[in-house]
Amino acid sequence: MALAILGCASALAADKVTVAVTAIVEHPSLDAARAGVKKALEDAGYKEGDNLTFEFESAQGQPATAAQIAQKFAGEKPNVIVAIATPSAQAVVSATQDIPVVFTAVTDPVSAQIVTDRDHPGGNVTGISDFSPLEQQLDLIREFLPSAAKIGVPFNPAESNSIALLAALKDLGKAKGFEIVEAPASKSADVAGAAQNLVGKVDVIYLPTDNTIISALETILAVGAENKLPVFSAENDTVKRGAIASVGFDYYQVGLETGAIVVRVLKGEKPGDIAVRNATGTDLMVNAKAAEAMGVTIPKSVRDRAKQVIE
Incomplete structure (x- = not known):
């Protein structure tokens, strides 16, 4: 036994x-x-x-x-x-x-x-x-802002994931009529300054899946709200935190x-x-409060198909 x-x-x-x-x-x-x-x-x-x-x-x-x-x-x-x-x-x-x-x-x-x-x-x-669905994300920005020409992208040059996304964004952006303006930030403390440097130079800020940038998200959102500069993102969780919209995982x-x-x-x-x-599956998420704070109107076509609209 x-x-x-x-x-x-x-x-x-x-x-x-x-x-x-x-x-x-x-x-x-x-x-x-x-x-x-x-x-x-x-x-x-x-x-x-x-x-x-x-x-x-x-x-x-x-x-x-x-x-x-x-x-x-x-x-x-x-x-x-x-x-x-x-x-x-x-x-x-x-x-x-x-x-x-x-x-x-x-x-x-x-x-x-x-x-x-x-x-x-x-x-x-x-x-x-x-790897982000970049084409859907750029199309979403165009749907919100039909006349937008320049997209500012804060990123950490030390993150190879961001370098890969930036290269793809430049190629795809050119085909869709966007100029991509780089805003490097090597550490979280540099993110606010990188965002501020985009004011007056771009029509919209796009946040890639960059860990340095996302960890300092609130500083970018503050710049967006203070300057009526719309902030879009590759991540849906950042929409919950105050970005305007995303098609993300x-x-x-x-x-x-x-x-x-x-x-x-x-x-x-x-x-x-x-x-x-x-990864499979992407959802469209929109933050109505953020859109209002940054001076953006949500198109009816976007609101109608969004999985979630945060009011």
């Missing part, structure tokens, strides 16, 4: 897993992605405090800290490391070649050198990309999709055999 009980306990212990999660910064979109990952694990039977250890650390916007966290996790050897956002994914991939890595909220994993091939990533890495859903991949890895699939894919 004692041997049977011991064997049972060993089996339970073997079922316990550790998932270590790191994010470059905490803001609502990335937090929602983390929550989605955790919910997917729970739905698959992995319960924190029971058979799951779920560890999380934020780099607080510092790439050097992201590297330290990655090294720490690599030394702890969890079953899977989940890396949220491009800088954290780059740090984790540099830290380990054997621990399974699942990334999420990464704009362009190939240009960021996280994987070499989306369809056949190989090695120990796979995940979910959140639900990052909780992105997290659920990411968590489903984590479960596959925990059940024995090799990350390198799982194709990287883009």
Whole structure:
């Protein structure tokens, strides 16, 4: 009987897993992605405090800290490391070649050198990309502001995700009659100044999925409201916080999709055999209060098809 009980306990212990999660910064979109990952694990039977250890650390916007966290996790050897956002994914991939890595909220994993091939990533890495639906977002700006010609884009030049988006924006913007005006900000403290420098130079501000910029969102919104300069965004969570509108991903859903991949890895699939894919589903969200504050009228066509209008 004692041997049977011991064997049972060993089996339970073997079922316990550790998932270590790191994010470059905490803001609502990335937090929602983390929550989605955790919910997917729970739905698959992995319960924190029971058979799951779920560890999380934020780099607080510092790439050097992201590297330290990655090294720490690599030394702890969890079953899977989940890396949220491009800088954290780059740090984790540099830290380990054997621990399974699942990334999420990464704009362009190939240009960021996280994987070499989306369809056949190989090695120990796979995940979910959140490359923005840029054409829909530019069309939305045009629908709001038919005569707009110049779009200001605050971005962090050190974030490879932002460089990839900026290049795509320039190409697509030119085809749609927009000039893209760059507003670099290397750290959160520089974001307000970058936004202020756009006043009088552009017709609208567009916020990409740049972690430095989004972490300082309120400073840009203040510039927009004070100068009647409309602020649009690539992220729906920023619309809830005060941007005018976005066609963007639900990052909780992105997290659920990411968590489903984590479960596959925990059940024995090799990350390198799982194709990287883009997140699915986008929603149109509009903030009526923000539109009024920034002097913009919401077109009826936009209001009619929006999933949510925040009054």
